[in-house]
Each structure stands twice: as C-alpha cells, then as structure tokens.
Amino acid sequence: MKTKHYLIALVALLAVSCIGAGNSNQTSTSEAQQQTKAEIKTYSLEELLEVASTLVDEKVTIKANVTHTCKHSGRRCFVTGDNPNVSFRVEAAGSRLGGFNRELVGSELAITGILREKRLTQEYIDQWEEQVKEKEGKEDGSAESCGAETANIQSIRKWMKDNGKDYYATYYMDGESYEVIE
Amino acid sequence: MGRKVSMRSYNKLLVVVIIFTTTVLMWVIPPFAKELTKSPEKYPMGYFSSRLERLCLVDFSDKEFPMRDKLGNKYNSDQYDTLLPLLNYRRLMGKGLLPDSMRGVETSPRTLMSKSVVFTHKPIDFQSPHVGLYGLLESMPVRGNLEMPTDLFRIKDRVEFIDAQSNSVDIEKSAKFGNLLLKRGYTFPTQWAKGDCNTRKAYDEGYFLLDANGRLFHMKMVNSQPYIKDTQVSEEIDIIHYVPYNAPDKRFYGFLFSSGGGVYILEGDAGIYTPRKIDIPEFDLTCDNISIMGNIFYWTVSVTNDSGRAYYAVKTDDLSKVDSFKVERTADLWDMTQEWLMPITISFQSKSSDYIYPRLLFNGCKSLILSLLLSLVMIYISRKRGVREVIFRMFIVLATGVAGFIAILILPNFRKIN
Numbered sequence: 001m002k003t004k005h006y007l008i009a010l011v012a013l014l015a016v017s018c019i020g021a022g023n024s025n026q027t028s029t030s031e032a033q034q035q036t037k038a039e040i041k042t043y044s045l046e047e048l049l050e051v052a053s054t055l056v057d058e059k060v061t062i063k064a065n066v067t068h069t070c071k072h073s074g075r076r077c078f079v080t081g082d083n084p085n086v087s088f089r090v091e092a093a094g095s096r097l098g099g100f101n102r103e104l105v106g107s108e109l110a111i112t113g114i115l116r117e118k119r120l121t122q123e124y125i126d127q128w129e130e131q132v133k134e135k136e137g138k139e140d141g142s143a144e145s146c147g148a149e150t151a152n153i154q155s156i157r158k159w160m161k162d163n164g165k166d167y168y169a170t171y172y173m174d175g176e177s178y179e180v181i182e
Numbered sequence: 183m184g185r186k187v188s189m190r191s192y193n194k195l196l197v198v199v200i201i202f203t204t205t206v207l208m209w210v211i212p213p214f215a216k217e218l219t220k221s222p223e224k225y226p227m228g229y230f231s232s233r234l235e236r237l238c239l240v241d242f243s244d245k246e247f248p249m250r251d252k253l254g255n256k257y258n259s260d261q262y263d264t265l266l267p268l269l270n271y272r273r274l275m276g277k278g279l280l281p282d283s284m285r286g287v288e289t290s291p292r293t294l295m296s297k298s299v300v301f302t303h304k305p306i307d308f309q310s311p312h313v314g315l316y317g318l319l320e321s322m323p324v325r326g327n328l329e330m331p332t333d334l335f336r337i338k339d340r341v342e343f344i345d346a347q348s349n350s351v352d353i354e355k356s357a358k359f360g361n362l363l364l365k366r367g368y369t370f371p372t373q374w375a376k377g378d379c380n381t382r383k384a385y386d387e388g389y390f391l392l393d394a395n396g397r398l399f400h401m402k403m404v405n406s407q408p409y410i411k412d413t414q415v416s417e418e419i420d421i422i423h424y425v426p427y428n429a430p431d432k433r434f435y436g437f438l439f440s441s442g443g444g445v446y447i448l449e450g451d452a453g454i455y456t457p458r459k460i461d462i463p464e465f466d467l468t469c470d471n472i473s474i475m476g477n478i479f480y481w482t483v484s485v486t487n488d489s490g491r492a493y494y495a496v497k498t499d500d501l502s503k504v505d506s507f508k509v510e511r512t513a514d515l516w517d518m519t520q521e522w523l524m525p526i527t528i529s530f531q532s533k534s535s536d537y538i539y540p541r542l543l544f545n546g547c548k549s550l551i552l553s554l555l556l557s558l559v560m561i562y563i564s565r566k567r568g569v570r571e572v573i574f575r576m577f578i579v580l581a582t583g584v585a586g587f588i589a590i591l592i593l594p595n596f597r598k599i600n
Binding site: 071072074092096097098099100101102103104105106107177178 | 320321322323324400402404405406409411432450451452453
C-alpha cells in the first residue's frame with residue numbers, strides 16, 4: 001500500500017516537473033523571439049546601402065516602396081527609397097514567404113530578411129566589357145544601350161579604383177517576411 | 183336525394199380531374215412536340231482575319247471551302263490556315279509556315295499563347311444556385327504549386343473559415359479576414375463572391391466580392407495573410423456579375439457584367455483596377471450566350487440568342503470595335519408548332535437557368551386562333567350536353583387549346599342531375 005502511494009507521488013512529481021519545464025521552455029522561446037525581433041535593426045534603403053558591406057549575411061529590416069514585382073512567379077520584387085534611381089532586389093526566401101503579389105506595387109513595405117552580397121570580379125567585368133564591344137561592332141541599332149552599358153562599366157571600374165577593391169559588390173535580400181506599412 | 187348529392191360530388195371531382203389533366207398536358211405535350219419538330223441550331227465559327235482585315239466564318243461541313251469571309255468569298259483549307267494564322271499557328275508551325283512576326287510584332291508560339299483568350303459564358307452560368315461555401319487558395323505558395331485548402335469559408339453576414347476536418351470555425355483566421363474587410367470599408371451582407379478554387383491553373387487571384395453597397399472588393403490570401411482591397415470599380419459601373427479568368431499574360435482578372443448590359447474586362451496594374459468595356463451592343467445575361475476568342479491583335483466576340491448569332495471583332499489593346507456581322511436564326515418547324523400549339527405552356531426547367539420551378543409561358547396570339555377553332559369543335563361535340571357543361575368545356579379549350587381539348591376528350595362526361 002505504501003509502495004503504491006510512493007508511486008503515485010512520483011508520477012505526480014514527474015508530471016509537475018514536466019509541465020514546469022515546458023512552461024519555462026515556452027517562456028524562454030518567446031523571450032528569445034522578442035529579443036531577436038528587437039535585435040533586428042530597421043533601415044531605410046539609403047541607410048542600408050551605406051553600411052551594407054558590414055551587414056552581409058545578417059538579418060535586417062528594410063523600409064522601402066515596391067516599384068516592381070515579378071509578374072509571372074512573384075518570387076522577387078524591387079524596392080526603392082527616397083532616390084528613385086537606386087533600386088534594391090528582394091528575393092522570396094524562407095519557409096513563410098511564397099512571393100510578392102503584383103498588387104503590392106506602390107505600397108510601402110517593411111521587409112525582413114538576410115542581406116546578401118554578390119561580387120562582380122575583375123575577370124567578370126573584363127568579359128562583360130568585351131561582349132559590349134562586340135555588340136557595338138555589329139551596328140544593329142543597339143549602340144545606345146551599349147553606350148549605357150559602357151558608361152556603367154566605367155563607373156564600376158572607377159568605384160573599384162577609388163575604394164581599392166578588386167571586385168564590385170552588389171547587394172540584395174533574401175526576404176523572409178514582410179508587412180505592409182499603412 | 184342521396185343519389186343527387188353523389189352526382190354533384192362526382193361532377194365536382196371531374197372538374198378537378200379535368201383541370202389537373204389539362205395542367206399536366208400543358209407541361210407534357212410541348213417537350214414531346216419539340217422532340218419531334220426541333221432542328222439543332224448550327225452557326226459557323228467566326229474569327230477575325232488579321233490578314234484580310236475582316237470577319238470570316240468557318241464551317242467544316244463544307245469540305246472544299248471551309249471558310250468564307252463576310253463578303254461571301256470562299257477559301258479552301260490551305261487558305262484557311264494561312265489567312266487565320268493566329269488561330270492556326272500550331273498547324274502552321276508544324277508545316278514551318280508560321281511567320282516570325284506580323285505587323286512588327288514577334289509571333290513566336292510563346293507570345294501567341296500568352297496573348298490568347300478563350301472564354302464562354304451562358305445564361306445558365308449566371309442563373310444557377312450556389313452552395314455558399316468557397317475554398318480560398320494560398321496565392322503565393324512557398325513550394326510553388328497551388329494546393330487545395332483544408333478549410334472552406336462562407337461570407338454572408340460575416341466571413342467564417344470552417345475547418346473541413348473538424349467542421350469547426352477557425353476563429354483566429356475568420357477574425358483576421360473579417361477585421362481587415364471592415365477596415366477596408368466592406369459592408370456586410372455580401373451579395374456574392376466569385377472566384378475559382380481550382381489548383382489546375384497557373385496562378386490564383388482569390389475572390390471578388392460584391393458588398394451590400396454594390397462595391398467590388400478583391401480578397402485573396404498571400405503568404406497566409408489576407409489581402410483585401412476595394413477595387414473602386416463600382417464608382418464607374420453598376421456591377422451585377424463577375425466571372426474570373428486566368429489570362430496567361432495576367433493582363434486582366436476576369437469579365438465584369440454591368441446592369442446596363444455592358445461587358446468589361448477587369449484590368450489590373452500595380453494595384454489599380456480598371457474596367458475596360460468591350461465594344462459590343464447591350465448584352466442580356468439572362469438570355470445571351472457569349473464566346474470570345476482572342477489573339478495578339480484582335481478578339482472575336484460571338485453573341486448568340488434567339489435572334490441569331492452576332493460576330494464582333496475588337497482590337498486587343500483597347501477593345502474598340504473594328505468589324506461586325508450577323509447570321510440570322512432560321513426558324514424551324516418547332517417555332518411554328520410552338521406558336522400554334524397552345525396559348526400557355528408550363529415548364530419546370532429552362533435552358534437559361536438551373537433553377538427548377540413552374541414557369542407559365544405565353545406563346546403568342548396565333549395559338550389563340552387554334553384554341554378558338556378547337557372550342558367551336560368542342561361546342562359542336564358537346565351540343566347535346568347541358569349548357570353549363572358546354573360553357574365549362576368551351577372555356578377550358580379556349581384558355582388551354584390542345585391540352586384542354588385532349589383532356590376533355592379522354593375523360594368521361596359529366597353526369598346529368600335530374
């Protein structure tokens with residue numbers, strides 16, 4: 001009889017400790033989430049691009065206006081800040097973000113995701129320049145666009161020289177979630 | 183005395199039986215006569231030739247010259263392929279005859295496919311009962327493919343998502359959508375919700391809802407969150423019907439029908455919804471059939487009703503009319519039979535509606551002439567009967583024609599009360 005009482009008490013103790021442990025786990029998870037949310041810094045596009053090289057592969061939130069969404073898949077969108085000439089690409093990534101619906105164009109979003117860097121190497125830029133020159137030689141009416149590309153390449157080279165880099169960095173974001181700012 | 187009462191009861195019962203039999207015959211005879219006399223309605227397919235710049239009719243029952251244009255010129259099968267290249271581009275591609283471009287526009291199969299429109303709508307699509315339960319797909323699925331939802335929603339006085347497995351209301355999801363609807367200015371009760379819960383399509387655009395004030399809202403689920411927007415279209419047109427359509431190039435969401443008989447496409451660009459009117463005459467949703475076959479340059483719109491089939495060609499970009507043509511319906515034996523058969527017929531079904539209820543159809547004045555003749559015959563047949571009986575018979579035949587005449591002939595006479 002005594003053994004039976006001990007057993008019941010043991011089971012009860014285990015149950016209480018399990019519930020307690022579960023609660024403490026939940027509390028700690030929720031605290032961690034809140035902490036993580038608080039740690040993710042929000043930037044405007046201009047602010048982000050200024051410090052982008054220091055935030056590569058980090059989670060950030062960007063507030064910007066949607067100028068374009070991929071019409072067919074919706075898997076990427078382009079956003080812009082105060083300067084309409086600077087645009088930034090956001091790819092739909094993560095387990096919760098399927099894409100950007102086309103009706104979002106014109107809306108201001110707060111997009112959270114991982115900032116990524118893509119480096120254009122010296123070799124890549126050289127090849128690109130050669131291709132542009134070949135196109136220019138064909139005289140098929142694409143001279144205007146070739147001129148724009150050449151100017152682009154020159155500005156990239158200038159940036160590399162001024163900053164003492166052997167690559168040119170472009171940035172985009174693997175978006176994980178977004179909210180429409182109203 | 184008892185026999186007299188019994189005779190009166192018998193005669194009263196006979197009146198009821200005659201009326202009942204006449205009513206049944208008014209329902210039964212017309213479909214039987216129609217089966218014997220009706221010829222199938224055949225109209226040629228219409229298509230606007232971007233080469234000839236005019237409407238053409240295609241009828242493959244003519245093996246030698248399957249195509250003719252609206253001016254009456256006839257064309258053989260090879261000419262049919264090349265003069266309608268945007269309709270027959272697959273066949274031309276197989277023969278290596280598809281042009282690279284037309285009017286300076288690339289005509290690759292991919293481009294042609296993305297600009298093609300095929301749409302049909304019948305009155306029965308408009309007048310059908312609905313269960314009132316809808317499935318809302320995730321419009322931006324993470325894994326790429328559209329998947330059937332595990333819940334359904336109803337939207338009348340409020341929106342409620344119901345889990346199909348447990349049959350319980352998902353309070354959180356319902357509140358999320360309901361609150362956003364109200365925030366966007368939606369007014370319950372909902373008049374209708376139109377969408378296409380089908381995973382065998384390229385993309386999903388959710389539902390279009392008409393609220394109590396006649397305002398059209400767009401509702402869909404994007405990344406598990408509600409997207410709801412007032413399209414503002416109701417400020418321009420009085421919408422009564424909408425049919426969703428998955429345009430391959432995503433130019434428009436679907437077809438809108440207004441109370442004034444206008445047919446529109448609902449274009450969408452950057453979150454702005456614009457109705458664009460198809461330049462055709464007034465369209466009656468309750469009795470007109472419409473079919474649209476569109477290509478990169480022109481849409482051919484065919485409207486069929488009891489008077490025939492009208493063909494319209496409109497430009498793809500602004501939907502303005504460039505050509506029209508009509509093939510009048512030729513009357514068949516049933517048309518004549520129907521006119522003469524009986525003044526009023528009863529029908530429970532209609533070719534333009536899925537609703538089943540008794541409908542009284544008036545068939546015109548010619549049938550009254552036949553009814554009058556039959557009632558004179560009935561007076562002659564009943565000349566030896568009592569005055570009241572003759573008047574009753576005459577009235578029944580005059581009002582119901584053949585149905586009443588047959589009913590009286592097959593049923594026994596009234597009994598004389600001495």
